[in-house]
Amino acid sequence: MERRVVITGLGAITPIGNNVGQTWNGIKEKKCGIDKITLVNTETFKTSLAAEIKDYNPLDYFEPKQAKRLDRSSQFAIIAAREAFKDSGITSENTNLERVGTFVSSGIAGLITIQEQCETYVTKGHNRVSPMFIPMSIANMPAGNITIDLGLKGESISIVTACASSTHAIGEAYKTIKYGAEDVILAGGAEASICGMGIAGFENMKALCTASDKNRASIPFDKGRCGFVMGEGAGILVLEELEHAKARNAKIYAELVGYSATSDAYHITSPDPNGEGAARAMKRAIEDAKILPEQIEYINAHGTSTSLNDVCETKAIKTALGEEVSKKVMVSSTKSNIGHLLGAAGAVEAIICTKAIQDELVPPTINYQVEDEECDLDIVPNAVRSHKLNYVMSNSLGFGGHNASIILKKFAS
Numbered sequence: 001m002e003r004r005v006v007i008t009g010l011g012a013i014t015p016i017g018n019n020v021g022q023t024w025n026g027i028k029e030k031k032c033g034i035d036k037i038t039l040v041n042t043e044t045f046k047t048s049l050a051a052e053i054k055d056y057n058p059l060d061y062f063e064p065k066q067a068k069r070l071d072r073s074s075q076f077a078i079i080a081a082r083e084a085f086k087d088s089g090i091t092s093e094n095t096n097l098e099r100v101g102t103f104v105s106s107g108i109a110g111l112i113t114i115q116e117q118c119e120t121y122v123t124k125g126h127n128r129v130s131p132m133f134i135p136m137s138i139a140n141m142p143a144g145n146i147t148i149d150l151g152l153k154g155e156s157i158s159i160v161t162a163c164a165s166s167t168h169a170i171g172e173a174y175k176t177i178k179y180g181a182e183d184v185i186l187a188g189g190a191e192a193s194i195c196g197m198g199i200a201g202f203e204n205m206k207a208l209c210t211a212s213d214k215n216r217a218s219i220p221f222d223k224g225r226c227g228f229v230m231g232e233g234a235g236i237l238v239l240e241e242l243e244h245a246k247a248r249n250a251k252i253y254a255e256l257v258g259y260s261a262t263s264d265a266y267h268i269t270s271p272d273p274n275g276e277g278a279a280r281a282m283k284r285a286i287e288d289a290k291i292l293p294e295q296i297e298y299i300n301a302h303g304t305s306t307s308l309n310d311v312c313e314t315k316a317i318k319t320a321l322g323e324e325v326s327k328k329v330m331v332s333s334t335k336s337n338i339g340h341l342l343g344a345a346g347a348v349e350a351i352i353c354t355k356a357i358q359d360e361l362v363p364p365t366i367n368y369q370v371e372d373e374e375c376d377l378d379i380v381p382n383a384v385r386s387h388k389l390n391y392v393m394s395n396s397l398g399f400g401g402h403n404a405s406i407i408l409k410k411f412a413s
Contacts, residue, residue: 003178003179005178005242006240006256007254007408008087008089008090008238008250008251008252009084009086009186009237009238010084010087011084011086011087012080012348013076013234014233014235015053015337016031016337016338020087023338023351024359027363033052033337034050034051034229035051035214040196040199042199045199045203047199047202047209047230048210049211049229050199050339051218051230051232051338051339052232058070058072061075061078062075062078070145071112071136071141072192073110073142073190073192074136074142075192076344077104077145077189078142080233080234080235080236081186081236082150089248089250094248095183097152099154100152100154100184100185101154101156101186102147102152102157102186103143103156103157103173104169104186104189104190104236105159105160105161105165105166105189105343105347106139106189107162107163107189107193108342108343109140109343110139112193114137114197144156146236154182155181155185159172161404162399162400163304163346164397165344166350166396167395167396168346168402169188169189170187171260171404173187174256177240177241183240184238187239188235188236188350191231192233194230202228207228208229209225209227209305211226215367216367218335219336220301220304220336221303221314221375221377222368227306231339231345232341233338234344234347235351236347237351239256242255253355254408254411256406258405258406260282260283260284260287260405261402261405262281262284264276264403268401270308273308274312275316275317275319276319278302278313278320278395278397279317280320281405282393284405285405286393288407289391291391293321294321296325297329297389298356298393299331299332300333300352301333301395302345304335304340305335311374311375313395314374314375317377326377328378330362330378332380333379334363336366337363337366356392357389360387361384361385362384362389364381366382367382391410
């Protein structure tokens with residue numbers, strides 16, 4: 001028997017807010033979290049802009065010894081998880097923590113730690129490499145550190161599929177609860193890769209925007225787009241089996257009703273030119289939700305502001321929904337606000353979708369100026385729209401040809 005899965009808790013730390021409330025207010029206020037990079041000396045780089053976490057001091061959240069032993073990505077993961085867990089109202093009194101899982105992903109995880117320790121190895125020798133190097137840098141540690149921090153003893157995994165990672169985590173958590181293996185799962189992702197190595201790697205493959213105007217940097221679907229803007233942060237959602245949530249009188253934000261994942265089998269970094277794999281993910285998610293394409297009212301697009309992605313995703317949406325429906329559906333990319341959080345992007349965008357359903361507001365694509373005839377969707381340019389939303393889709397596409405789509409529904413008992 002398939003069980004229903006609802007969202008009962010949200011947590012986030014993003015470039016426009018250090019919690020969910022601040023982040024959602026930033027979306028409504030059309031705030032841009034992109035600015036000059038402060039974490040790296042960029043004098044020798046072409047790239048000068050990123051979407052960093054603002055006003056952040058790890059000692060506001062952790063004891064000095066703990067902070068020192070956590071990579072920045074794990075710090076963000078724990079902060080978002082604490083908020084989501086508290087928001088959900090789950091305790092050891094009302095929930096068996098042995099049936100609470102943690103599906104939290106990252107695209108690159110401990111890249112900052114890797115760079116720091118490689119520099120130590122080269123300049124000071126192998127004896128000076130930290131014994132915490134490996135446990136701080138491996139990709140499962142955001143999930144592992146959350147379980148330790150909150151005492152969660154269910155299944156704990158970290159799915160790594162580049163920029164689709166946290167959407168995969170949410171989708172696989174949904175299936176795990178749906179078929180009875182867990183009652184509750186904290187699902188999402190964390191990323192902190194704004195460092196010299198991260199910027200150099202993406203810049204040298206010509207993926208990053210090199211604009212100097214922060215309001216013309218992350219401009220999805222705009223003809224002037226020239227690459228993505230790196231972001232950092234974390235997003236965590238508490239997914240819960242409906243009857244379990246009802247039994248403890250939990251507040252319910254929305255219901256997760258559809259998920260699918262596919263592969264392009266095309267190229268290590270470029271999407272399929274026709275968006276075939278992404279279209280199949282969307283189609284299969286719609287089938288999983290047991291709805292018709294025309295019931296999708298809003299899509300939070302992957303929308304990276306790269307020349308290839310935005311055209312391919314436009315084609316994919318048209319293929320998945322059909323030409324007529326795709327003319328009517330509202331599509332926006334909140335990467336225009338927060339940049340590209342890589343492995344954490346999908347989770348933060350799922351939170352934004354959840355708040356959009358709750359408040360009946362459609363997030364805009366901000367800083368849009370120049371129409372691109374190849375991206376001829378209703379991208380909700382520059383202004384929030386009031387609209388009752390029943391079904392919302394969120395897409396994530398990753399290097400390696402990984403595609404994932406989820407569908408959220410306004411909750412009705």
